[in-house]
Amino acid sequence: FSTFQWPNPLLSYADQQLYEGPLEVLAEGCPPRDNSTIPAQWLRIAYHDMSTHNVDDGTGGLDASIQYELDRSQNVGEGMLDSLNDFNGFGIVSPFFGMADVIALGAVLAVAGCGGPFVPFSAGRVDATEAGPPTVPEPQQDLASHTESFRRQGFTPTEMIALVACGHTLGGVRQVDFPLVVTDNSTILQTFDTTPAFDTAVVSEYLQNTTQNPLVVGPNVTTRSDFRIFSSDGNVTMQSLLSPANFNQTCSSLFERMLNTVPSNVNLTDPITEPFDYLVMNNNPSRTVTLLWADRQESFCPSSGCSQQSNGTQNVFFTIIGQMQGVTALRYQFNATINATSSISKFWFEVNENDGSEPIVVDNGGAGFVVEQDSVFVDVARSELVLVESGGEFDEFIKLVVAVRGDGASTSASVTSFSPSLSGNPPFTPTINTTDLQLDASNPPEGGYTFFTMNTTFLVTFLDVTGTSSSGTVTQKNFDMTANNFPFVLIS
Numbered sequence: 001f002s003t004f005q006w007p008n009p010l011l012s013y014a015d016q017q018l019y020e021g022p023l024e025v026l027a028e029g030c031p032p033r034d035n036s037t038i039p040a041q042w043l044r045i046a047y048h049d050m051s052t053h054n055v056d057d058g059t060g061g062l063d064a065s066i067q068y069e070l071d072r073s074q075n076v077g078e079g080m081l082d083s084l085n086d087f088n089g090f091g092i093v094s095p096f097f098g099m100a101d102v103i104a105l106g107a108v109l110a111v112a113g114c115g116g117p118f119v120p121f122s123a124g125r126v127d128a129t130e131a132g133p134p135t136v137p138e139p140q141q142d143l144a145s146h147t148e149s150f151r152r153q154g155f156t157p158t159e160m161i162a163l164v165a166c167g168h169t170l171g172g173v174r175q176v177d178f179p180l181v182v183t184d185n186s187t188i189l190q191t192f193d194t195t196p197a198f199d200t201a202v203v204s205e206y207l208q209n210t211t212q213n214p215l216v217v218g219p220n221v222t223t224r225s226d227f228r229i230f231s232s233d234g235n236v237t238m239q240s241l242l243s244p245a246n247f248n249q250t251c252s253s254l255f256e257r258m259l260n261t262v263p264s265n266v267n268l269t270d271p272i273t274e275p276f277d278y279l280v281m282n283n284n285p286s287r288t289v290t291l292l293w294a295d296r297q298e299s300f301c302p303s304s305g306c307s308q309q310s311n312g313t314q315n316v317f318f319t320i321i322g323q324m325q326g327v328t329a330l331r332y333q334f335n336a337t338i339n340a341t342s343s344i345s346k347f348w349f350e351v352n353e354n355d356g357s358e359p360i361v362v363d364n365g366g367a368g369f370v371v372e373q374d375s376v377f378v379d380v381a382r383s384e385l386v387l388v389e390s391g392g393e394f395d396e397f398i399k400l401v402v403a404v405r406g407d408g409a410s411t412s413a414s415v416t417s418f419s420p421s422l423s424g425n426p427p428f429t430p431t432i433n434t435t436d437l438q439l440d441a442s443n444p445p446e447g448g449y450t451f452f453t454m455n456t457t458f459l460v461t462f463l464d465v466t467g468t469s470s471s472g473t474v475t476q477k478n479f480d481m482t483a484n485n486f487p488f489v490l491i492s
């Protein structure tokens with residue numbers, strides 16, 4: 001069992017994106033694109049975004065500043081724009097998980113998708129709002145410049161050799177973008193090694209002098225930067241990287257550091273190395289899982305808690321990250337009715353394998369899963385996903401219903417909504433809107449609550465809901481619209 005403490009919207013969301021998120025579909029199986037592969041493009045953009053870091057003053061790093069740097073020759077290549085569109089297109093940028101976190105997640109998935117090692121993922125990067133310095137290394141620079149570049153980014157000369165080898169096991173150099181590196185214009189892209197996979201071929205082919213890596217053996221000696229870097233310690237580091245186990249371990253830890261290179265005022269989460277939203281267990285059909293809760297007045301539920309047994313299970317389909325770690329999980333579902341007056345103060349679970357062993361109590365490290373407030377919340381059961389049909393045309397919207405404890409005369413509610421950018425061009429900036437809600441005529445007050453409503457679209461992914469009553473103002477933060485199934489209503 002993990003030591004994860006609920007609630008933690010950032011960690012929960014990062015865990016969900018890593019283990020169940022949609023982005024992996026473009027990385028799984030190392031799919032080809034633009035004569036290279038999608039993962040190669042994702043790994044390169046992560047490095048370029050991070051290369052603005054300066055260890056001397058703690059500025060720059062993986063901060064999505066690349067969105068403002070695409071017009072620089074260092075960032076040439078259609079893979080850059082394609083990758084940013086991939087990252088924006090899934091709509092997974094959230095109020096607390098920005099483009100920089102998505103770029104880092106993309107690199108983790110890229111390495112795994114091409115058969116490389118697991119790279120531990122941390123979240124919490126902060127997106128820049130302007131370009132960083134133009135400090136991406138370029139092939140025509142000399143070894144001393146590259147050594148200084150990597151020092152400034154936080155890497156030793158030995159780490160520079162390994163990081164370049166780890167990066168250049170994927171993809172290659174495009175002739176149109178680097179005509180001085182790949183001079184033969186019948187070649188669209190010259191790969192760094194003969195395999196698209198994340199493997200040691202880039203190292204072994206270099207050491208065997210069979211390499212076609214244009215940054216090692218290209219016709220233009222000035223742009224043989226990989227040759228100068230790889231041979232800078234008499235091939236000692238490259239020899240050590242011949243071992244697949246050492247290559248994977250070295251690349252995993254250097255990539256983790258590369259992705260965690262952020263401005264010094266940014267704090268990242270601990271690395272996520274297991275799916276902690278669930279209990280990960282073998283399937284046991286005789287297992288029972290019980291939801292227990294305490295009421296707010298401490299008089300309604302028995303001292304052992306009110307309880308409700310699970311009424312069904314769902315298989316969790318893990319991404320390549322979960323698959324490579326060999327984890328399996330079931331999600332247990334509950335349908336519990338909670339008395340509106342006595343309400344709920346915290347909940348927890350009991351897992352009984354029914355095999356004679358003691359039941360396991362899952363209680364968030366002893367504290368229980370505390371429900372901070374019950375005065376303001378999105379009422380999922382009263383909200384509706386509405387489909388309107390008129391003359392063969394369909395219009396869809398979400399009728400959002402918010403419950404505020406208190407009577408109609410003294411209560412009010414507003415919603416701040418977050419929608420990822422719809423633009424096809426970076427920088428991708430989300431839309432944030434605040435709207436005052438109307439009293440909901442179709443849901444009269446009930447159970448001490450007044451109901452408010454607004455219509456919203458599927459483009460909204462997160463909400464903060466604020467309600468005011470005679471007892472004060474309360475906000476339910478970070479309500480995830482994409483994680484909820486509202487009742488469906490057809491109007492025709």
Ligand code: HEM
Nearest residue numbers: 036040043044047077079137138139163167171172173174
């Ligand atoms: C001195 C340092 C480096 C130089 C001069 C350099 C240079 C280049 C060049 C010229 C390309 C071709 C890009 C294109 O045609 O689109 C390239 C591709 C690539 N680089 Fe580097 N690179 C360096 C370090 C790194 C590092 C540290 C990484 C680590 C992640 C990396 C990852 C990649 C990847 C994955 C590609 C393939 C992109 C694709 O196929 O679309 N590079 N690099």
